[in-house]
Amino acid sequence: MNRYEQYVAFMTIMRKEIRRYLRIWSQTLLPSAITMSLYYVIFGNLIGSRIGEMGGFSYMEFVVPGLIMMAIVTNSYANVVASFFGAKFNNSVEELLVSPIPPYIILCGYVAGGVSRGLLVAVIVTAVSLFFTRLPIYSPLLVILVVALTSILFSLLGFINAVFANTFDDISIVPTFVLTPLTYLGGVFYSLDLLPDFWATVSQANPLVYVVSAFRFGMLGVSDVNIAFAISMILLCMLVAFWYSLHLLRTGKRLRT
Amino acid sequence: MTAALEIEGLEKTYENGFVALQGIDLRVEPGDFFALLGPNGAGKSTTIGIISSLVAKSAGKVCVHGIDINHNFPLAKTYLGLVPQEFNFNVFEKVEDILTNQAGYYGIPRDEALRRTEHFLERLGLAEKRDTRARMLSGGMKRRLMIARALIHDPKLLILDEPTAGVDIEMRRSMYDFLREINAAGTTIILTTHYLEEAEALCRNIAIINNGKIVTNRSIKDLLRDLHKEVFLLDCAGQLDEGLSVPGFDVAVLDDHTVQVVIEKGQNLAEVFAALHEKQVSVVSMRNEANRLEQMFVNLLEQPA
Numbered sequence: 001m002n003r004y005e006q007y008v009a010f011m012t013i014m015r016k017e018i019r020r021y022l023r024i025w026s027q028t029l030l031p032s033a034i035t036m037s038l039y040y041v042i043f044g045n046l047i048g049s050r051i052g053e054m055g056g057f058s059y060m061e062f063v064v065p066g067l068i069m070m071a072i073v074t075n076s077y078a079n080v081v082a083s084f085f086g087a088k089f090n091n092s093v094e095e096l097l098v099s100p101i102p103p104y105i106i107l108c109g110y111v112a113g114g115v116s117r118g119l120l121v122a123v124i125v126t127a128v129s130l131f132f133t134r135l136p137i138y139s140p141l142l143v144i145l146v147v148a149l150t151s152i153l154f155s156l157l158g159f160i161n162a163v164f165a166n167t168f169d170d171i172s173i174v175p176t177f178v179l180t181p182l183t184y185l186g187g188v189f190y191s192l193d194l195l196p197d198f199w200a201t202v203s204q205a206n207p208l209v210y211v212v213s214a215f216r217f218g219m220l221g222v223s224d225v226n227i228a229f230a231i232s233m234i235l236l237c238m239l240v241a242f243w244y245s246l247h248l249l250r251t252g253k254r255l256r257t
Numbered sequence: 258m259t260a261a262l263e264i265e266g267l268e269k270t271y272e273n274g275f276v277a278l279q280g281i282d283l284r285v286e287p288g289d290f291f292a293l294l295g296p297n298g299a300g301k302s303t304t305i306g307i308i309s310s311l312v313a314k315s316a317g318k319v320c321v322h323g324i325d326i327n328h329n330f331p332l333a334k335t336y337l338g339l340v341p342q343e344f345n346f347n348v349f350e351k352v353e354d355i356l357t358n359q360a361g362y363y364g365i366p367r368d369e370a371l372r373r374t375e376h377f378l379e380r381l382g383l384a385e386k387r388d389t390r391a392r393m394l395s396g397g398m399k400r401r402l403m404i405a406r407a408l409i410h411d412p413k414l415l416i417l418d419e420p421t422a423g424v425d426i427e428m429r430r431s432m433y434d435f436l437r438e439i440n441a442a443g444t445t446i447i448l449t450t451h452y453l454e455e456a457e458a459l460c461r462n463i464a465i466i467n468n469g470k471i472v473t474n475r476s477i478k479d480l481l482r483d484l485h486k487e488v489f490l491l492d493c494a495g496q497l498d499e500g501l502s503v504p505g506f507d508v509a510v511l512d513d514h515t516v517q518v519v520i521e522k523g524q525n526l527a528e529v530f531a532a533l534h535e536k537q538v539s540v541v542s543m544r545n546e547a548n549r550l551e552q553m554f555v556n557l558l559e560q561p562a
């Protein structure tokens with residue numbers, strides 16, 4: 001395939017992915033808006049007003065960037081894992097495998113779908129948050145960079161999960177037992193400064209800490225970790241995930257017999 | 258001339274140790290209508306899987322229109338259209354979207370993809386179902402959708418793995434006509450099927466595969482010529498005598514009006530008619546008792562490996 005044909009193939013996969021989640025918007029877009037609204041009301045307004053300031057900001061202002069990032073992480077991941085596993089389950093992935101599309105285009109197409117859903121949900125959640133608090137942006141470029149890298153990273157992780165999944169249970173195990181706990185413990189609702197030294201050190205091993213901290217720095221200008229290090233970590237994880245996903249596609253592991 | 262498909266020494270052993278292919282050789286000429294027959298588990302689908310990249314080969318060489326899949330599989334794939342045995346489209350997608358997406362996977366721009374989709378929807382009688390989700394289609398329509406999808410990028414070689422399974426007779430005949438038409442237009446077709454009469458009706462050449470080996474590979478005419486015997490049923494006017502016989506022939510009266518005659522190689526059916534005529538038996542019509550190809554197929558499979 002020449003470059004133009006590859007572009008057409010990429011756009012086809014991305015368009016298919018976007019149409020898929022828009023078709024089932026009540027399952028893909030609405031839940032995040034409702035869940036995050038509840039978080040804003042409960043943690044931000046009701047409990048937050050009693051907590052006071054955190055990192056020099058009201059608790060509501062502090063928690064909103066983490067919640068937006070949580071929405072991006074879960075939606076990017078969920079989109080690719082559900083879509084690609086679905087394609088595996090009903091064998092429609094064979095449509096792609098028998099075609100001449102290079103593996104990296106297939107991967108980029110699915111990732112683009114995941115990223116677009118992550119971004120769309122982020123916009124919705126951000127819009128909802130404006131009903132509850134003001135939303136300063138300290139560094140727009142950093143916000144864009146972190147959102148882009150994070151949504152790509154978690155789309156790739158969703159892809160890897162989908163390749164290894166054998167049942168629908170397998171695609172919910174990682175989000176439920178790994179992603180959600182790491183997100184909750186990744187500084188979404190609190191500053192790492194509040195933790196005892198030991199747990200603050202342990203938290204450094206949680207990749208979600210870097211994602212949340214970097215995004216919060218982009219919004220508020222405060223962070224629990226060094227931003228350059230955080231961005232480097234996200235970038236490194238993304239490159240490793242991309243390489244491994246591509247390896248899975250090229251070798252056909254769990255896809256070809 | 259470069260073969261549409263050339264396979265040399267193809268072997269496949271699955272991870273569980275099952276040997277599916279034991280070094281098969283196959284050559285399909287451009288423009289051919291070729292049948293690949295074999296019982297369940299013989300290696301047909303494994304062979305097709307390897308050609309289409311869904312199965313990794315253990316050894317051997319596969320060339321599609323001269324392109325070795327080891328050297329340039331993406332290019333070989335552009336020559337290939339596949340209609341698999343099982344439905345493998347997203348049943349929640351609309352018929353039209355399945356076709357346009359497939360065209361996009363081959364790099365066909367959207368305008369052209371929509372034009373081709375329209376053509377095949379019309380040609381395969383699916384135009385009224387363009388906005389229907391695939392799960393709502395009947396079995397026959399799903400088969401036609403898979404054929405349309407396989408043809409959307411105008412492949413030189415079309416492989417159909419039991420395409421008429423579960424399709425009613427009328428739809429099967431219209432599918433035959435369509436396949437003959439695209440074959441006449443230059444598309445090479447390889448067909449696997451359990452309906453042996455299908456192979457006899459459509460194909461010019463045939464390979465029979467059993468236990469991962471090619472048992473025979475020749476023209477269907479040649480194969481049929483080698484049949485040693487053929488069974489005919491004669492429908493007769495009037496009541497037949499139970500003891501009816503024709504010297505030199507294996508003749509049996511099945512009921513009051515039907516005679517079964519077994520014609521060995523070298524025997525002449527006209528002699529039977531003459532003998533029956535002498536006995537005042539009038540033959541009204543005649544038909545084969547069983548498919549000749551099926552009989553030959555069973556004979557070949559029963560041969561020791």
